[in-house]
Amino acid sequence: MENELRFAKKISFKPLLGSIFFGIAVSVVVISIFPNEPLMSILCGIVGFLIDSMLIYPWSLKHFYGGWTITTKGIYYVDDGTWNKKVRLIYLPFLQQDKFIPLSEIQSFSIIDGVNLMNSHNIIGGTLKQPINRSERLLIVETRQGQVTLNLSWNYKGETVTDKKVNQILAILKSSSR
Incomplete structure (x- = not known):
């Protein structure tokens, strides 16, 4: 690709x-x-x-897995939405198939930084506790079929995602909405 x-x-x-x-x-x-x-x-x-x-x-x-890819054509991700799908991924990882979301089907998207996430367990609110080594960053994509949450905290090598990569994702997603 x-x-x-x-x-x-x-x-x-x-x-x-x-x-x-x-x-x-x-x-x-x-x-x-x-x-x-x-x-x-x-x-x-x-x-x-x-x-x-x-x-x-x-x-x-x-927290540990959930690989996904974005191209100029769309987003490929592993669907692990149900408990059965997660167990199947653990026992048969070689059978995982990527789901595809064409960029034209994306209705809206947002990138959420872990600092801005609110803690719903506390009546007063407040930010979630930060992980020790990296902040949680999520890409939330809305389609006609529903919402897909993708982890944007690290790349496939386990390195923290830079702001440059986030800007590249934004450029790809914004170009599709035109």
Whole structure:
């Protein structure tokens, strides 16, 4: 694709491998505590694997993954809108298919900086707590089908997105609205 900008990492086998190793670690800890109960060790390892791969990773998937690309033709992103889609991405990352939004179908867009996000858990309001190493930046795209939120905090290499890249995105999106 010509003139493309890529952001956030695409999901790989790392979450699945992490869950497998977590299950093995749980199994080793249980067998070291209860050496006469190998079946309990295996069951605890399987439960640890399932909890990690079906609850913890899908819940935190958007913070670590969610690769998307913008070109002069449109936006390609991985749809992880439901829990089932997130679990499928963890178990079968090689089957992920990018959804496409043509620039002509974008009705509106906004870029939100983490400093300006309001904390709805506090009755008084206030800004969200900043992450340690980078501020959260989101691109929110409105289409006829609904709203798509894309993480704009880092590029596909894990580096912080510069203002120059944000301006390039704005130029692409504004050129489509003409």
